[in-house]
Amino acid sequence: MSVADFAEAKKARSGASAPASDLAATMAEIGRNAREAARILAVAPTETKNDALRAMALTLRDRTDLILAANLKDLAAADRRGITGAFRDRLVLDASRIDAMAKGIEDIVALPDPVGAVIADWTRPNGLRIERVRTPLGVVGVIYESRPNVTADAGALTLKAGNAVILRGGSESALSSAAIHDCMVIGLVAAGLPETAIQIVPTTDRAAVGMMLGGLSGSIDVIVPRGGRGLVERVQTEARIPVFAHLEGINHVYVDRAADLAMATDITLNAKMRRTGVCGAAETLLIDRAVVATHLLPIVQALQAAGCAIRGDEETRDHLGEGVEPATEADWSTEYLDAIMSVRVVDGIDEAIDHIERYGSRHTDTIVTEDPAAAAFFLDRVDSAIVLHNASTQFADGAEFGMGAEIGIATGKLHARGPIGVEQLTTFKYRVHGSGQIRP
Amino acid sequence: MSVADFAEAKKARSGASAPASDLAATMAEIGRNAREAARILAVAPTETKNDALRAMALTLRDRTDLILAANLKDLAAADRRGITGAFRDRLVLDASRIDAMAKGIEDIVALPDPVGAVIADWTRPNGLRIERVRTPLGVVGVIYESRPNVTADAGALTLKAGNAVILRGGSESALSSAAIHDCMVIGLVAAGLPETAIQIVPTTDRAAVGMMLGGLSGSIDVIVPRGGRGLVERVQTEARIPVFAHLEGINHVYVDRAADLAMATDITLNAKMRRTGVCGAAETLLIDRAVVATHLLPIVQALQAAGCAIRGDEETRDHLGEGVEPATEADWSTEYLDAIMSVRVVDGIDEAIDHIERYGSRHTDTIVTEDPAAAAFFLDRVDSAIVLHNASTQFADGAEFGMGAEIGIATGKLHARGPIGVEQLTTFKYRVHGSGQIRP
Numbered sequence: 001m002s003v004a005d006f007a008e009a010k011k012a013r014s015g016a017s018a019p020a021s022d023l024a025a026t027m028a029e030i031g032r033n034a035r036e037a038a039r040i041l042a043v044a045p046t047e048t049k050n051d052a053l054r055a056m057a058l059t060l061r062d063r064t065d066l067i068l069a070a071n072l073k074d075l076a077a078a079d080r081r082g083i084t085g086a087f088r089d090r091l092v093l094d095a096s097r098i099d100a101m102a103k104g105i106e107d108i109v110a111l112p113d114p115v116g117a118v119i120a121d122w123t124r125p126n127g128l129r130i131e132r133v134r135t136p137l138g139v140v141g142v143i144y145e146s147r148p149n150v151t152a153d154a155g156a157l158t159l160k161a162g163n164a165v166i167l168r169g170g171s172e173s174a175l176s177s178a179a180i181h182d183c184m185v186i187g188l189v190a191a192g193l194p195e196t197a198i199q200i201v202p203t204t205d206r207a208a209v210g211m212m213l214g215g216l217s218g219s220i221d222v223i224v225p226r227g228g229r230g231l232v233e234r235v236q237t238e239a240r241i242p243v244f245a246h247l248e249g250i251n252h253v254y255v256d257r258a259a260d261l262a263m264a265t266d267i268t269l270n271a272k273m274r275r276t277g278v279c280g281a282a283e284t285l286l287i288d289r290a291v292v293a294t295h296l297l298p299i300v301q302a303l304q305a306a307g308c309a310i311r312g313d314e315e316t317r318d319h320l321g322e323g324v325e326p327a328t329e330a331d332w333s334t335e336y337l338d339a340i341m342s343v344r345v346v347d348g349i350d351e352a353i354d355h356i357e358r359y360g361s362r363h364t365d366t367i368v369t370e371d372p373a374a375a376a377f378f379l380d381r382v383d384s385a386i387v388l389h390n391a392s393t394q395f396a397d398g399a400e401f402g403m404g405a406e407i408g409i410a411t412g413k414l415h416a417r418g419p420i421g422v423e424q425l426t427t428f429k430y431r432v433h434g435s436g437q438i439r440p
Numbered sequence: 441m442s443v444a445d446f447a448e449a450k451k452a453r454s455g456a457s458a459p460a461s462d463l464a465a466t467m468a469e470i471g472r473n474a475r476e477a478a479r480i481l482a483v484a485p486t487e488t489k490n491d492a493l494r495a496m497a498l499t500l501r502d503r504t505d506l507i508l509a510a511n512l513k514d515l516a517a518a519d520r521r522g523i524t525g526a527f528r529d530r531l532v533l534d535a536s537r538i539d540a541m542a543k544g545i546e547d548i549v550a551l552p553d554p555v556g557a558v559i560a561d562w563t564r565p566n567g568l569r570i571e572r573v574r575t576p577l578g579v580v581g582v583i584y585e586s587r588p589n590v591t592a593d594a595g596a597l598t599l600k601a602g603n604a605v606i607l608r609g610g611s612e613s614a615l616s617s618a619a620i621h622d623c624m625v626i627g628l629v630a631a632g633l634p635e636t637a638i639q640i641v642p643t644t645d646r647a648a649v650g651m652m653l654g655g656l657s658g659s660i661d662v663i664v665p666r667g668g669r670g671l672v673e674r675v676q677t678e679a680r681i682p683v684f685a686h687l688e689g690i691n692h693v694y695v696d697r698a699a700d701l702a703m704a705t706d707i708t709l710n711a712k713m714r715r716t717g718v719c720g721a722a723e724t725l726l727i728d729r730a731v732v733a734t735h736l737l738p739i740v741q742a743l744q745a746a747g748c749a750i751r752g753d754e755e756t757r758d759h760l761g762e763g764v765e766p767a768t769e770a771d772w773s774t775e776y777l778d779a780i781m782s783v784r785v786v787d788g789i790d791e792a793i794d795h796i797e798r799y800g801s802r803h804t805d806t807i808v809t810e811d812p813a814a815a816a817f818f819l820d821r822v823d824s825a826i827v828l829h830n831a832s833t834q835f836a837d838g839a840e841f842g843m844g845a846e847i848g849i850a851t852g853k854l855h856a857r858g859p860i861g862v863e864q865l866t867t868f869k870y871r872v873h874g875s876g877q878i879r880p
Contacts, residue, residue, distance in 0.1 A: 383479075
């Protein structure tokens with residue numbers, strides 16, 4: 001899709017200037033606009049931001065027909081290219097999906113505004129009062145693929161945190177995203193906020209992504225990729241600025257010698273099979289040798305009854321027999337995102353932790369045990385964003401954590417770790433209140 | 441200096457293995473060692489870490505003569521190359537500087553251990569209890585120049601936060617740093633901690649820095665450069681992993697229309713002249729046009745009396761006359777680190793904030809005013825790590841903030857911002873306590 005086509009698609013938005021023909025100039029202007037908008041958003045009152053969000057939700061519902069018409073054009077183009085079922089499902093919108101987007105924005109209205117919150121406050125012997133106060137990050141770049149709803153979700157969440165956002169969606173959903181973006185801009189304008197607070201890159205030229213990953217000359221503070229492994233890998237490899245992301249979720253269920261069998265079965269089944277395609281799904285079951293004789297077969301039978309294929313290490317196969325495929329070395333570091341689970345017998349908790357350290361992706365891991373000391377040992381030593389005791393890995397989710405909407409889950413250790421909610425899209429600064437103090 | 445020379449210099453340390461001749465293999469081994477040590481440090485009790493720190497301080501004092509002998513060799517080599525006075529001063533050690541290092545480590549003993557602190561704790565309606573708990577970052581890489589004391593300061597601070605550290609000092613201070621490093625290792629061993637918790641790169645080959653900036657295959661979590669602009673710029677440009685740093689401190693004093701003259705004079709003088717070479721020193725004075733007639737001359741006279749050269753914009757020179765050099769466009773973005781101050785007349789607080797946004801380095805800026813509304817306006821809108829009201833910019837320092845020792849000041853917005861103390865060298869994870877919960 002060319003810049004001109006895109007401008008055409010966005011003609012409903014009055015006052016939009018024609019994009020420059022030079023991509024670099026267009027992107028530089030987007031960066032400057034975002035930085036300017038960020039200065040205004042940083043001090044925008046909570047109610048103004050919430051007014052904009054409410055107007056966005058209203059406009060999305062009002063314009064359901066327009067959005068669906070744009071989506072039909074995207075779908076027709078995709079059908080001509082012969083897309084697959086899962087891909088098509090991510091792209092397709094209907095009235096209930098648009099209503100869910102609007103509802104998601106209303107949920108963000110209800111979240112507390114993190115900006116301006118005083119995180120710490122202390123007074124020095126010389127009388128200086130120091131406040132550590134939450135401030136917006138500035139400008140967030142969001143790079144996503146075929147799901148058009150990211151346009152609404154990411155735009156609303158970054159706005160609530162006082163940030164400007166530069167959105168770059170996939171070419172397949174460009175018309176749908178543009179139609180949704182129009183609604184977001186209408187909401188901004190209705191509340192008196194700059195329409196450049198939420199910008200969408202008006203071209204599907206892949207070079208634009210490279211420019212965003214370079215930070216647009218310091219105009220983008222952090223990049224959040226939303227999409228499959230290929231996208232996240234490219235972003236992590238090429239980005240010259242910070243990235244909040246996880247590449248994969250190679251998550252483990254460790255069934256300890258003190259595990260209750262019924263609980264271990266329920267948790268393993270849920271962690272693997274509730275939804276196999278989410279990043280919080282478990283991929284590997286580690287089972288303590290001390291309970292192999294009693295626990296392994298019932299857990300595996302429950303998985304198999306639910307349609308899960310098992311790939312076992314030698315000891316697992318010794319117990320379960322020929323019906324179980326052998327796991328290769330590669331299985332331990334594979335995120336199946338499918339109804340497959342690798343199973344390994346370990347010599348107690350130390351070997352389980354060593355396995356997770358070696359093969360895991362530092363996303364989410366759980367121990368099932370009735371022994372509080374074993375649980376504490378595991379929770380202290382497994383260096384993952386989320387470590388659980390007697391609970392399913394599928395709780396790895398911002399909403400399940402009570403953080404409201406999330407824009408993803410980060411496995412990096414810097415700044416954001418775990419669910420990336422509105423608070424993780426802020427930073428802080430120090431406000432120091434004096435009465436003429438000079439330093440001796 | 442070759443690897444072999446360095447090994448010779450470190451012969452006092454028994455059991456040190458001869459470095460591999462292949463630099464890449466040596467660095468990879470250092471990375472693996474650090475990662476292994478980090479796993480042990482992450483769960484080391486506070487008292488064990490403090491025992492190690494106390495033993496380090498003791499050993500530094502015990503070995504004062506050995507350290508000074510190594511330092512004399514570094515100095516002799518430096519003198520042969522004809523070093524400058526300031527450079528030599530950074531390199532030179534004496535008994536009191538070694539005592540100050542030991543004292544610095546004892547101060548770190550007294551700091552609270554951040555690791556394991558529960559930052560937040562809440563329970564979900566389904567009974568899951570979620571704790572957000574502070575954990576070490578993992579492995580910190582510190583790249584520094586001629587100051588050998590960084591070996592002790594950085595080693596001790598990173599240890600307190602439960603991290604392993606890989607130190608890479610300048611070639612000029614290699615023997616001094618090696619002698620100090622020996623003391624740190626003796627302290628680790630005395631407390632039963634792995635000696636690889638604090639490693640020093642055993643070569644001054646510059647390629648080793650490049651490898652550290654690449655993260656040693658995921659073995660380094662963050663890089664902290666300690667040194668001049670050239671070093672920091674190289675690190676920020678080349679690093680493929682996160683960096684905590686500031687490139688420069690282009691800090692401003694804004695004298696508002698409601699400023700008390702005596703206070704404005706004292707603060708400007710202190711901010712500029714207390715020490716001109718520190719990153720918290722002010723470089724630019726912005727003065728509100730409304731008080732130019734009354735405030736400009738006395739402030740400038742105080743600066744000049746203290747030996748400070750003034751570079752003024754046209755309006756400043758209109759008021760002060762020919763004696764003041766003109767400021768060029770480049771002056772507004774120059775960190776003098778010297779007794780020079782640029783001065784500009786602005787049309788009130790908005791223009792002051794615009795100037796800081798355009799030319800500042802987001803480090804530390806202060807407003808002098810008796811008007812609380814103006815102070816709040818400035819503190820909210822200036823997007824710097826530290827913003828002050830009626831206080832000198834020279835308070836930009838971890839110790840002055842009451843955070844204890846610092847390893848530097850960061851102007852980035854991610855994770856660490858402002859003074860980088862022991863708490864900023866940690867991250868967090870989520871511990872989730874369940875009783876068999878599965879996700880519906």
